[in-house]
Amino acid sequence: MFKYYGKYAPYLFLLPAVGTLVVFFFIPFFQTFILSFQDYSTSIYHATFAGFDNYIKLFQSPIFYKVLFNTFLYLIVAVPILATVPLFLAILLNQKIRGVTLYKILIYLPVIVSIVVAAIAFKWLFAETGILNYFVTAMGFESIGWLTDPNWALYSVILVTIWKGIGYYMMIYLAALMSVPQELYEACDIDGASFFRKHLTVTVPHLMPTIALVTTISAISAMKVFAEIYVMTKGGPLNSSKTIVYYIYERAFENLDLGYASAMAVVLLVIVLVLSLVNLLCFEKNRYQL
Amino acid sequence: MRKFIEKFSIHSVLILTSLLSIFPFIWLISTSLKGNSENIFAYPPTIIPKEFTWANYVGVWDKVNFIGYFVNSMIVAGGTVLLNLILSAMAGYPLARMEFKGKKVTFFAILATIMVPFQAIMLPVYLITLKLHLIDSVSNLAGFIGLIMPFAVSAFGIFLMRQAFLGIPKEMEEAAIVDGCNVFQVFTRVLLPMVKPSLAVLAIFTFIGSWGEFLWPSIVLTKEAMYTLPVGVNNLQGMFSSNWRFIAAGSILSTVPILIFFLAMQKYFISGENEGAVKG
Numbered sequence: 007m008f009k010y011y012g013k014y015a016p017y018l019f020l021l022p023a024v025g026t027l028v029v030f031f032f033i034p035f036f037q038t039f040i041l042s043f044q045d046y047s048t049s050i051y052h053a054t055f056a057g058f059d060n061y062i063k064l065f066q067s068p069i070f071y072k073v074l075f076n077t078f079l080y081l082i083v084a085v086p087i088l089a090t091v092p093l094f095l096a097i098l099l100n101q102k103i104r105g106v107t108l109y110k111i112l113i114y115l116p117v118i119v120s121i122v123v124a125a126i127a128f129k130w131l132f133a134e135t136g137i138l139n140y141f142v143t144a145m146g147f148e149s150i151g152w153l154t155d156p157n158w159a160l161y162s163v164i165l166v167t168i169w170k171g172i173g174y175y176m177m178i179y180l181a182a183l184m185s186v187p188q189e190l191y192e193a194c195d196i197d198g199a200s201f202f203r204k205h206l207t208v209t210v211p212h213l214m215p216t217i218a219l220v221t222t223i224s225a226i227s228a229m230k231v232f233a234e235i236y237v238m239t240k241g242g243p244l245n246s247s248k249t250i251v252y253y254i255y256e257r258a259f260e261n262l263d264l265g266y267a268s269a270m271a272v273v274l275l276v277i278v279l280v281l282s283l284v285n286l287l288c289f290e291k292n293r294y295q296l
Numbered sequence: 297m298r299k300f301i302e303k304f305s306i307h308s309v310l311i312l313t314s315l316l317s318i319f320p321f322i323w324l325i326s327t328s329l330k331g332n333s334e335n336i337f338a339y340p341p342t343i344i345p346k347e348f349t350w351a352n353y354v355g356v357w358d359k360v361n362f363i364g365y366f367v368n369s370m371i372v373a374g375g376t377v378l379l380n381l382i383l384s385a386m387a388g389y390p391l392a393r394m395e396f397k398g399k400k401v402t403f404f405a406i407l408a409t410i411m412v413p414f415q416a417i418m419l420p421v422y423l424i425t426l427k428l429h430l431i432d433s434v435s436n437l438a439g440f441i442g443l444i445m446p447f448a449v450s451a452f453g454i455f456l457m458r459q460a461f462l463g464i465p466k467e468m469e470e471a472a473i474v475d476g477c478n479v480f481q482v483f484t485r486v487l488l489p490m491v492k493p494s495l496a497v498l499a500i501f502t503f504i505g506s507w508g509e510f511l512w513p514s515i516v517l518t519k520e521a522m523y524t525l526p527v528g529v530n531n532l533q534g535m536f537s538s539n540w541r542f543i544a545a546g547s548i549l550s551t552v553p554i555l556i557f558f559l560a561m562q563k564y565f566i567s568g569e570n571e572g573a574v575k576g
Contacts, residue, residue: 009395010469011479016390019483020402023387023449026379030446031409034420041419095313098306105307110566111559112314118558118565119321120508122526123547126533127320130327130540135337137323144340173317177566201302230413233510237530251415251511258419259515268419275416282411 038275041268053265060269069245069253070270076160077249080228083164088171088224089217095172096179097205110180114173121170125237128166129153132238156246159239163247166234171227175220182216183209222285229278250274321548328352328544336540352545359542360535362549364521365528369507369553372443372524376506377499379448384498385491387449388457389483393469409451415511421446422515432522439522443513447506453498460494461487500564507554525550 045056064070095113099106116124131138132152139149152162186209194204210217232251235241241248241256248256250270258267322343327336331349390396391403414421425431425442432439464487472486488495510526517527529550536542558565 010473010482011394015479016394016396016399019386019390019394023383023454024402024406026383026445026449027406027409029424030421030448031412031417032405034417034424035412037420037423038417095310098310101303101306103303103306103310105310107562107566109310109314111562113310113317114565115321115558116317118504118554119551120510120526120529120554122510122530123551124320126529126543126547127324130324130544131320133337133540135339137341140339140341169317169320172313226413230415232415233526236510236514237533254415254419255511255515264419264423271416271419275412278413278416279411286411 038268038271041264042272044265044268046262046264047266056265060265063266064269064273069248072245073248073250073253074273076245076247077229079160080164080167080231080249081225083161084168084171084228085221085224087168088175089221092172092175092220093179093210093213093217095176096183097209099176099180100183110177113176116170117173119170121233122237124170125166125234128162128169129238132162153239154243156244159243159247163231163234163238166238167228167231171224175224178220179213179216182213186212218288219285222281226278226281226285229274229281250277321551324544325548327540328548330541332541352541353549356532356536356542356546356549360528360532360546361521362528362546365523365525365550366553368440368522369524369526371440372509372513373503373506375440375444376447377502379444380450380453380502381495381499383449384453384457385488385495386483387454388459388461389487391454392458392461406451406454414446418512418515425516432517432519436522439517439519442516443524446512447502447509450502453502456494456498457491460491464490497564500561503557504554507557525553 041053042060043056043058044053045059046053048054099109130136133139134149134151134154138152143149150158153159190208190212191204194208199207230251231249232255235247235249235252236255239247241252251274254267254270254274257263257270326343326345329348329350329352330336330345331347331351334346387406391399425446428442430438430442430445432442468486468490469482472482477485508526509524510530513524513527514530517523520528520531523531529547532543532546536546
């Protein structure tokens with residue numbers, strides 16, 4: 007094909023997007039590292055060089071380990087459920103049944119609704135004398151401090167994240183299910199394989215790349231939870247539901263300790279970077295090729 | 297018989313899941329419709345209000361500027377969508393269709409942004425936004441620009457548009473050049489109309505993302521008059537501390553616009569891709 011554009015045309019087309027990314031992504035990206043070596047604790051207008059002080063403070067703080075532990079607990083509980091339950095639902099929705107569109111709309115609804123509204127709705131379900139505790143006591147158990155008991159708070163918040171994510175991952179699986187050859191199912195039917203056997207031997211192996219994709223996406227978004235915690239528990243009680251992003255927010259915008267918060271942000275960056283690289287190298291090599 | 301049992305169990309699971317998905321909203325709606333004399337903590341709970349009333353909606357509507365929040369959200373989401381469409385399409389075009397020095401570097405630099413979550417770099421983004429005076433204490437316009445700019449373009453959008461341009465036959469451009477178009481006319485008159493479906497997808501998903509954004513506006517906004525819906529709804533909790541009837545009514549009110557949007561655009565979310573499997 008002949009070159010119909012001038013020498014500068016490609017750069018002119020790229021300029022607005024790249025310029026925006028430079029100002030609002032690349033500069034802040036490098037600045038995060040710079041900030042993490044500065045001390046803002048006396049005044050936010052006056053930074054002094056702090057060397058590794060912020061990191062030392064961070065790694066000596068018990069809250070930091072608590073926050074890391076909570077974040078990984080979030081991963082360990084939420085990710086396996088978000089990788090499997092939506093797959094199961096997608097398989098069910100992929101059968102020849104009536105009402106598929108209605109089911110999809112209803113199950114997808116939590117994805118669309120603002121996380122703030124979702125968190126408020128759950129806060130109301132979780133209320134001390136709320137409807138969930140009614141069911142719990144009706145079944146003969148003691149009522150639970152869903153958001154007020156340090157042993158429960160984190161799990162209650164995780165439940166909201168899971169509830170809000172199921173529809174999203176279900177749609178990813180539904181799209182992937184389209185590519186499974188129908189002949190394989192027909193062969194299974196002729197052999198008289200059961201429903202579960204059919205999907206374990208045909209669907210799951212075919213969807214392995216998608217399952218891996220959903221696992222990494224849900225892991226990365228579990229690292230980034232904020233609104234659920236902000237609206238429902240503010241990280242409490244006793245830091246029991248505090249995760250990385252909430253801690254960054256708290257240290258930066260409530261304690262105005264930008265250096266310390268940035269050191270925390272660098273930790274978040276490293277964890278997400280590792281997760282993304284694994285995803286990119288293993289599963290998405292083909293998606294972004296020049 | 298086995299077929300019947302199979303279908304019955306599939307429907308049971310799906311009905312149960314659907315109910316779990318909407319129950320928190322049902323309970324919120326139920327609470328929002330209960331009058332002052334009805335105990336909202338009653339055991340056993342009642343889903344259907346005993347004395348049905350709109351009073352909570354009227355009350356919260358009078359005290360909270362929902363129209364203002366809605367307009368702010370529309371401006372922010374609209375601006376974010378518009379900029380994403382323009383910037384992504386412009387950047388996707390040379391990356392798909394042109395040869396130039398630095399293409400590889402640009403490509404991988406944009407790709408790298410996918411791996412860094414906004415939450416990790418939000419502090420410097422905040423400092424830069426302050427430095428550029430893009431904050432609502434300067435002026436409302438500056439405030440809106442500050443809300444929009446960090447999300448004005450994304451690698452996802454650029455790659456989506458690049459992919460769309462790659463799918464267009466090169467003969468289209470050649471024919472346009474022969475007809476006397478310059479490069480900008482090729483872009484706006486020939487290529488852009490052909491990638492409308494991708495632009496629509498980008499617009500819808502950017503809109504949903506921007507509409508629900510909570511963290512960034514709650515960091516930068518200082519004036520209540522500038523609140524977007526999520527920030528305003530969160531603020532209800534402080535305003536009506538334990539008045540759950542009002543909080544519930546306000547939350548439901550704030551959800552109506554996005555619900556309408558979702559139902560109108562549902563084919564994009566739950567597209568007819570699976571029709572073949574359903575009809576059979």
